[in-house]
Amino acid sequence: MRVHEVGEFALIARLARRLEARLARSPLVVQGIGDDAALWRPTPGWLSVMTTDTMIEGVHFTAQTMQWRDLGWKSLAVNVSDLAAMAAEPRVAVVTIALTGEEDVEDIDALYDGMADLALEYGVQIIGGDTVRSSHLHIGFAVTGEVPEEGGSAEVLRRDAALPGDVLVITGHPGDAAAGLELLLRDAGAPWPALVAAHRRPQPRVAEARWLSRQGVRCATDSSDGLCQEVELLCAASGVAAWIDAARLPLSPALTAAFPERGVELALDGGEDYDLVMAVRPDDYATIQTAWQACFSVPLTAIGAFEAARAGQGRVEVRGYRGPRNGFQHFPVPR
Numbered sequence: 001m002r003v004h005e006v007g008e009f010a011l012i013a014r015l016a017r018r019l020e021a022r023l024a025r026s027p028l029v030v031q032g033i034g035d036d037a038a039l040w041r042p043t044p045g046w047l048s049v050m051t052t053d054t055m056i057e058g059v060h061f062t063a064q065t066m067q068w069r070d071l072g073w074k075s076l077a078v079n080v081s082d083l084a085a086m087a088a089e090p091r092v093a094v095v096t097i098a099l100t101g102e103e104d105v106e107d108i109d110a111l112y113d114g115m116a117d118l119a120l121e122y123g124v125q126i127i128g129g130d131t132v133r134s135s136h137l138h139i140g141f142a143v144t145g146e147v148p149e150e151g152g153s154a155e156v157l158r159r160d161a162a163l164p165g166d167v168l169v170i171t172g173h174p175g176d177a178a179a180g181l182e183l184l185l186r187d188a189g190a191p192w193p194a195l196v197a198a199h200r201r202p203q204p205r206v207a208e209a210r211w212l213s214r215q216g217v218r219c220a221t222d223s224s225d226g227l228c229q230e231v232e233l234l235c236a237a238s239g240v241a242a243w244i245d246a247a248r249l250p251l252s253p254a255l256t257a258a259f260p261e262r263g264v265e266l267a268l269d270g271g272e273d274y275d276l277v278m279a280v281r282p283d284d285y286a287t288i289q290t291a292w293q294a295c296f297s298v299p300l301t302a303i304g305a306f307e308a309a310r311a312g313q314g315r316v317e318v319r320g321y322r323g324p325r326n327g328f329q330h331f332p333v334p335r
C-alpha cells in the first residue's frame with residue numbers, strides 16, 4: 001500500500017506503534033507521541049544541548065546508495081554525532097518526515113526500524129514528529145542531549161579551545177565512508193562491506209567523546225564534511241593553524257585495498273566519517289592514548305599538531321602529500 005492511500009493519521013499511529021514496540025519508554029519521557037508536543041524531564045545539574053540536521057533525497061542520498069533502514073539509522077546518527085562532538089549524551093528526538101505519498105508504507109516502516117536501531121543502540125527516545133507532503137523525500141531530526149555541569153563549568157567539547165602545540169588527534173579510519181559512497185555509486189560495493197557500512201551506518205562516537213572530555217580534552221568537532229575541512233573549522237574557531245602528516249593517517253586496510261592510489265585523498269577530503277577530530281594537550285596525549293586502548297576498539301591516532309597562525313598562510317598544511325584534493329560544500333565559495 002502507498003502512503004497516500006493510508007493517510008496521515010493512520011500512518012502516524014502505525015509508526016508510533018512500531019517505535020513503541022522497539023523502544024521501552026524511559027522515565028525521563030513524561031509525554032511521548034500523541035499530544036500537541038512532547039514533555040521530557042531534564043537531568044538536574046546537566047546542561048542541555050540541541051541540534052538539528054536534515055537529509056534530503058538527491059542532496060544527501062539517493063535510492064541507489066541508501067536502503068530505507070539505513071536511511072533511518074543515518075538520519076538520526078548524523079544528529080547524534082553532532083551531540084557527541086559536544087561531548088553530550090543524546091536523550092530525546094523529534095523527527096519530521098516529508099513524503100511524496102507514493103512511497104510504500106512498508107518502506108516507511110523500514111525507515112522507522114532503522115531509526116529504532118540507532119535509538120536503541122544510543123539510548124535515544126523518539127518522542128514526536130511531523131508528517132508533511134513534499135516533492136522530495138526529507139528526513140529531519142531535532143535531538144536534545146545533556147552534558148554534566150559541575151560548579152558552573154560543563155565537560156563540553158568546543159571548537160574554539162585548540163592551542164598552539166596541541167596534538168591533532170582523530171578517532172576511526174578517515175575516508176572509509178567516502179570510499180563506500182564512491183563504490184555504491186558505481187554499483188561496486190559488494191566486495192567491500194566495511195566501506196559500505198561506514199557510509200550507510202556511521203557510528204557516532206558518544207561514549208568516546210564523553211570519555212575524552214572526562215580525561216580533560218576540551219576541543220573537538222565531528223568529521224561530517226571531511227577531515228581537512230573540520231581541522232580548518234577548529235583552527236578558525238581557535239585562531240590557530242595546524243599541520244597534518246599524510247603518512248600518519250590511519251587508513252583502513254579496506255580503504256587501501258579498494259583505493260590503492262586514492263586512500264590519502266579520500267581520508268583528507270572525503271566526508272561523512274562522523275568521527276571525532278580533536279586537540280589534545282601534548283603532556284596529556286601519551287596517557288590518554290594508553291588508557292584509550294583499554295576502553296575502545298576504534299583507533300585513536302595523532303596525525304599532526306596545532307601551531308600559531310601566521311599571516312598570509314593557509315590554516316591547514318598537509319605534509320607528505322601532493323596529490324589531488326577535493327571537498328564537499330553545500331554552497332561552495334567560488335575561488
Ligand code: ADP
Pocket residue numbers: 012015016032033034035036037038095096097127128129130131
Ligand atoms: P499537530 O497537527 O498538532 O501538529 P500531528 O498530527 O502533526 O499534530 O502530530 C500528532 C502527534 O504525532 C504528535 O505527538 C507528534 O509529535 C506525533 N508525530 C507526527 N508525525 C510524526 C512522525 N512522522 N513520527 C513520529 N511522531 C510523529
Ligand code: MG
Pocket residue numbers: 129130131
Ligand atoms: Mg504536526
